[in-house]
Amino acid sequence: MSKARATIYGWLLLGPAFVLLAAFTHWPAIATLYHSFHSTARRNRPSVYVGLDNYQGMIDDPVFWQALINNFWYAVGTIPVSIGLALLMALWVNEKLAGRTWLRLAYFTPTVLPMIAVANIWLFFYTPDYGLFDQIRGLFGLRATNWLGEPGTVLGCLIVMTIWKEAGFFMIFYLAALQSMPPNLAEAAAIEGCGRWTFFRRVTFPLLMPTTLFVLVNAVIGAFRMVDHVVALTAGGPNNASMLLLVMIYDVAFRYWDVAYAATLTVVLLAILGTVALIQFVVLEKRIHYR
Amino acid sequence: MSDVVVEKLARHWGTTKALDGVSFKVEAGSFAVLLGPSGCGKSTLLRLIAGLESPTGGSIRIAGQDVTGLPPAKRGIAMVFQSYALFPHLSVAQNICFGLEVRHVDAAERKRRLERAAELLGLGKLLDRKPSQLSGGQQQRVALGRAIVAQAPVCLMDEPLSNLDAQLRHEMRLEIRELQRRLSMTMIYVTHDQVEAMTMADQVVLLRDGKIEQDAAPDALYAHPATIFAARFIGTPPMNVVDLDDEGRIADAPGGAGALGVRPEDIVVVPIETPGAVQARVESIEYLGADTLVAARKGAGRLVARVPGKAKIEAGAAIGLAWTQEAQHIFDNRTGRRVADPPA
Known part of the structure; x- marks a missing residue:
């Protein structure tokens, strides 16, 4: 085969993956960055270069800060607890006990359920007066609470629901890692x-550290990617108390159609995620033993 | 120094009897090998002695103390696993000292023992490496080191050489034997390799289907096999065992009350007209270098003779085979057991 022919073959083989990756990943990423430096195009007012104006606007936007702080607490509240729980559950269902297949299945169920169904279940739990939590509280003579309607409790409610959903998912990774561990090690010990x-x-x-790093990176991405439950349960309210970054981006982009501002927020979100992932790898990589 | 006494030890799983009433004694400071084909229960037996599994019957005594119900750590044993069971994230030194740290042996003593083990095993330059950076033989040494620093009076080994190549296996055999003598440990060593058993052991416990077939020193096992199974398990090539007819001659058809066993090296090929020689027809010739294996058929039986050098015999030739009275082993075909030593 001549060299030119080999080159053509090479590109043809590479082509499909390259086209897909470029069209759906690289190009949108570059386009987002481009849009964040331009104004949103309106009727009779085409998009123009505005420099860092969008970023300045973002810094001046109290909703952005609210979403950022909410997202921070949401991450802090969900990640360690769900990972810890996942590890505990994995250790438990890895033991030889009766009905452990059912137990594993039960823990994994929240992951299998469709997101809107999950939101509906929890919407019932949190309903004032006749919801599950209030009925239990009622038994002890406590008064009804509007869990999702109070700015003080709404973020906590989202955190609890996320832990419930994520822990079983992360458990699967820990369980797989535990099962690939040779039993001889425990015997030798x-x-x-x-x-x-x-x-x-x-x-x-x-x-288990390699698994922990993998789960941690996923959990962080998950925490900043949360949108569906919030939309179904609270839509970011009340008074932005449950507003998270991605929910805000969704609102800005598809309810207010402010593409430039949404692009700006997206760039910031990507920067945050990239930085956190980088820190995780740099800090933990040295302490991890890969088999 | 501790002796190990196993009495009527049994391990059943439902109707499966992995181990069925096994009794034997290992003298303090001696090297015992548990030998047998795969599935004979030898590994189960070792795990029961270690305390990694619990027996369904019988007892184990180490140094006079009944340890049947004790956890592994309280039995005064060390163990080397077939897969070495090294902790992959710990360095060689950490692996060797793991048990000492867990048992809160003080740092100075730990260092002393580590240095001694490293010197004995030639691990000095590898102490900072991870197990994945070591060859199979080196990993094996680390596993040995872990057993040595524990300074347990009894050391258990579960097929420790089966993952090594032939050359290394030969070296490690000598080395393990040497270590065991030097440290005067009581060793219980599981293997399916009869060569390991013959070369290393003071005492061989031959197991089959969860029962002891024979418990004897290697030379006694070789010279006086108690059963047809023992006779055929030890020796390369194994002992010839042929059925006898009612008159005590080699039978023309299989099945007969008695069986005759002769080791290949005890058979000499003689001219066919020699008086008293067994007349047989050569089936195949296998030249090994130092000697030749001549397989010949007589009636329903097949006899292999080990002839020194390169034998000038062709396949299909009629030859005479002879052996001395002392070389004969007579077995009862129904029980499989040895009848009596041949009359002198």
């Missing part, structure tokens, strides 16, 4: 007189 906690601390947990 048992002969040395190593207790369960010491074994976990010295052997199991360090060997």
Whole structure:
């Protein structure tokens, strides 16, 4: 085969993947960055270069800060707890116990359920007066609470629901990692007189670190990617108390049609996610043992 | 120094009897090999002694103390696993000292023991490496090191050499034997390789289907196999065992009350007209270098003779086979057991 022919073959093989990646990933990313430096095109008013005006507008926007702070607390509230729970559940269902298949299935169910169905279930739980939580509280003579309607409780409600949904999903990764661990290690440790906690601390947990990093990165991305539940449950309200960054981007882009501002917010969101992922890799990479 | 006494030990899973009433004694400071084909229960037996599994019956005593119900750590044992069971995220030194740290041995003592083990095993330059950066033989040494620093009086090994290549296996055999003598450990060693058993053991416990077939020193096992199974399991090529007819001659058809066993090296090829020689027809010739294996058929039986050098015999030739009275082993075909030593 001549060199030119080989080159053509090469490009033809590469082509489909390259076209898809460029059209749906690279081009939109560049376009977003481009739009963030231009004004939104309106009727009779084409898009023009505005420099950092959009970014200035963002910094002056109290809703942006509210969403950022909400998102921060949302991440802090969901990530450690759901990962910790996932690890605990995985350790538990990895033991030899009766009906563990059903237990694993039960833990994984929240992940399988459609997002809107999940939101509906929790909407019922949180309903004032006759919702599940208020009925239980009623048994103890406590008064009804509008869980999703109070700025003080709404973010907490979202956090609890997210933990419920994510922990089972992360558990699967931990369970897979635990099952690929040779049982000989535990036996060797048992002969040395190593207790369960010491074994976990010295052997199991360090060997699970690659999984933890993977789950952590996913959890962080998930925390900033949350939009569907919020739209179904609260639409960011009341008074922006449950407004998260992606919900805000959705609102700005598709309700107010302010494409330039939405692009600006997207760039910031991407920057945040990229930075966090980079920090995670740099900090944790050195302490992780890959098999 | 601790002896190990196993009495009527059994491990059943439902109707499956992995181990069925096994009793034997290993003297303090001696090297015992549990030998048998796969599925004979030898690994189960070792795991029961280690305490990694619990027996359904019987007892285990180590140094006079009944340890049947004790956890592994309280039995005074160390164990080397077939897959080495090294902690992949810990360095060689950390792996070796893991047990000592867990048992809160102080740092100075830990260092002393580590240095001694590293010196014994030639691991000095590898202490900072991770197991994944070591060859199979080096990983094996680390596993040995972990067993040595524990300074347990009894050491259990579960097919420790089966993942190594032939050359390395040979070296490690000698090395493990040497270590065991030097540290005067009581060793219980599981293998399916009869060569390991013959070369290393003071005592061989041959197992089959969860029962002891024979418990003897290697030379006794070789010279006086108690059963047809033992006779055929030990030796390369294995002992010839042929059925006998009612008059005590090699039978023309299979099935007969008795069986005759002769080791290939005890058979000599003689001219066919030699008085008293068994007349047979050569089926195949296998030249091995130092000697030749001549397989010949007599009636329903097939006899292999080990002839020194390169034998000048063609396949299909009629030859005579002879052996001395002492080389004969007579077995009962129904029980599979040895009848009696041949009359001198």
